[in-house]
Amino acid sequence: MIAALRAWGVSRVVLVVGVAVVVIETTATDQFTLPTIEDRINGWALVPALVALTLAEPLVDRSPELTEHATRSPVVIALARLALAYAGAVVVAGYCLFSPEGGVVAAYVLTSLALASVAAALIGPWYWAPLVPITFAWLQQTAGAFPRPSFAIPVAVLVGTVAGSSIVYAGATVIRARPAGRPPGRRRRRRP
Amino acid sequence: MIGLRTEWLGPPRVRAALLAALVGAGLVPVLDRDMPWLGSWKVALDQGTFSITTLGPVAAGIACSVYVRIRRSEVPELLAQARRPWLGWLAPGIGVWGLASLAVVLICAFTTTVTWAIGAHAYPDLFWVVPPALAVLAAEVAIGALIGSQVQHHWATPWAAVIVFMVYILSSVGVLPGVFRTGGVTGTLAGQTFHAPTFAWQALAGVGLAGGAMALSRWELFRVSGPVSRGATGLALVGAVVAMFQLRGDSDERYVFAATVQYECREGEPTVCMLLETTRPLDDLSAKMRSLSDHLEAAGAQLPEQFRQRVPGEPDPHHGFLRMRGDAVLAATVDYLTAAESLAQPAGCSAYSSDDPRVLPEVWFTVDDVLVRWLLVQEGHETAPSDGALADWWALPRARQWPWVRATYDALRDCRLHALRLPTSAS
Missing domain, CATH: 1.10.390 (Neutral Protease; domain 2)
Structure with missing residues (x-):
């Protein structure tokens, strides 16, 4: 499993966490303006978007042939990939929680990764493409307001979003791992 | 003739899908809440070029993906034996840039045509602002190609998009020279026009950065390219350095008052x-x-x-x-x-x-x-x-x-x- 984690990019997850911490420490409380957006954007707004764009990368199966021949079930593989991505996101969210004004942002870090995992489930390696314009729309919509307390996400909604998106991702992984023409439940397995 | 082939972009249906994705990405900042650009053809044109804000990072990601595939194949070695290896190396990037440019032109045509159709006076002579924006787009695509070629792993693709998007933000807030800001006026441009020198500097910077990034993306091939390619890239790079110094001071002067008004x-x-x-x-x-x-x-x-x-x-x-x-x-x-x-x-x-x-x-x-x-x-x-x-x-x-x-x-x-x-x- 260690080799798999390395192949999926555990080092890059660590790098993203490091970059996110640097961004939080240097720009999170800064405000800036972008063209056509009238209100000032709080640096905090960048954190969930950038984390989602980069941390979801381990969720992309770059070697589906290997996955098809894996000894473990696709669900376990999907959950392991999710665990890797969410491990990074939880560290970033935790760092947000203990930063001034960052309490509201923590839930958005996890929610944005949930969104990215759905994108990865639907369009695989191109998951980032819709997230770029969504990031701009997010900055546009939240300018001047994020991360006010009114943005707080209820815990139940957060848990539901993460759980729901994880089910979608795991389901998509199972469907992709099934060889064409083979009915469900008849998946080829090898002895470990 | 391995030089000018762009099969790396995929078959026609894949290219059509890429074009649709680029247009879709570019329309997001254009179709903002109130769409004020409907009231002015000039603002509509400016807003069309603003699509590069999100379209550019997506194009950079596509370029990154293409060049990762090329580097992971045997093609670079084959290219080295070709008659014009440097053109062959550039061709996929030019293809991505061409698709992305087509998307920008389509968006500009859409915004200006809609605005004209609802009664705005058109200024087609101002379409000259589009090529400098496309030069900026070329620089963004080249950055994506550079990242893909150097990293040689597909995980670099979203990073390329993120890096280009961050470059845009840093350019817009003044941390970097204003090379990567295209369009996005918040006023009415009434009685105003586009400031040609700023756009010329921006075009020069875009072309120079694009050339430099592509040269770095495969130095071994660039080094053996013809003297014309090397000379032109060197000149463009020098021009880009000068332009970036100019744009540091002039980046806000994208618009000036028109000499006459009607x-x-x-x-x-x-x-x-x-x-x-x-x-x-x-x-x-x-x-x-x-x-x-x-x-x-x-x-x-x-x-x-x-x-x-x-x-x-x-x-x-x-x-x-x-x-x-x-x-x-x-x-x-x-x-x-x-x-x-x-x-x-x-x-x-x-x-x-x-x-x-x-x-x-x-x-x-x-x-x-x-x-x-x-x-x-x-x-x-x-x-x-x-x-x-x-x-x-x-x-x-x-x-x-x-x-x-x-x-x-x-x-x-x-x-x-x-x-x-x-x-x-x-x-």
Whole structure:
């Protein structure tokens, strides 16, 4: 499993966490303006978007042939990939929680990764493409307001979003791992 | 002829899907909440180039993905044996840039055509602002190609998009030179045009950065390319360095006042004129101003013959002055408040741009409020205040309010602002 984690990019997850911490420490409380957006954007707004764009990368199966021949079930593989991505996101969210004004942002870090995992489930390696314009729309919509307390996400909604998106991702992984023409439940397995 | 093939972009249906993705990504910043660009062809064109804000990072990600695939294949080694290896290396990048450029041109065509179709005056000669934007796009695609070629792993693709998007943000906030900012004006561009030198510097910087990034993406091939390629890239890089120093100081000067302006008018009493490029609300505004002006005429006030949209920095005491915020200038309709405020300024006095109370007396602000409200009350869009210092005056019959209205309007029309007085119940 260690080799798999390395192949999926555990080092890059660590790098993203490091970059996110640097961004939080240097720009999170800064405000800036972008063209056509009238209100000032709080640096905090960048954190969930950038984390989602980069941390979801381990969720992309770059070697589906290997996955098809894996000894473990696709669900376990999907959950392991999710665990890797969410491990990074939880560290970033935790760092947000203990930063001034960052309490509201923590839930958005996890929610944005949930969104990215759905994108990865639907369009695989191109998951980032819709997230770029969504990031701009997010900055546009939240300018001047994020991360006010009114943005707080209820815990139940957060848990539901993460759980729901994880089910979608795991389901998509199972469907992709099934060889064409083979009915469900008849998946080829090898002895470990 | 391995040189100029662009099969790396995939079969036609994949290219069509990529084009659709690029257009979709670029439309997000264009189709923002109120779409004010519908009110001006110039703003629509500017907004079309603003699509590069999100389209550029997506194009960079695509370029990154393509060059990862190329580097992980045997093609670079094959290219080294080709007659023109450098062109062969550039071809996929040019292909991605071509697709992305087509997407930008389609978006610009969409915004300008829609704006023209709903009545805006078109300025097709201003399409020259698109090529500099495409040069910036080339730089973004080249950055994606550079990342893909150097990293050689598909995980780099979202990183390329993120890096290019961050470069745009840093360029827009002034941390980096303003090379990567395209479009995105927040004003009306009425009486203004695009500042050609800024766009020329931007184009030079874009081409130079694109050339430099592509050279670094596969130095071994660039090194053995022809002297023309190497010389042109070197010159472009030098130009880019100079341009970036220029853009550091000039990045905000993307727009300048036009040498001449033209008006479109709706004849009547009064005649209402707006700048030719922003006439969307003209019919509605002139109708509302005519309706309100009946009350001034009933009071015996003499209206100026013409009310004009103001050209910033140019006082015009001979015409009335349309007081409109940017969103009102670009909107399809205006509210009665805008019409009343415009009507209450029958001359563009130079004093209005002064902060000095000796030039612009404090009483003007209150007088202006009362006059605007009086117009709205006559039209039934406001109710007369029943309390406050002027309650007695508001309670007077309309005919007894007319002398103050007449005297005030005459003073405003003649720019005798120190002659303004608040109304009293004895007036």
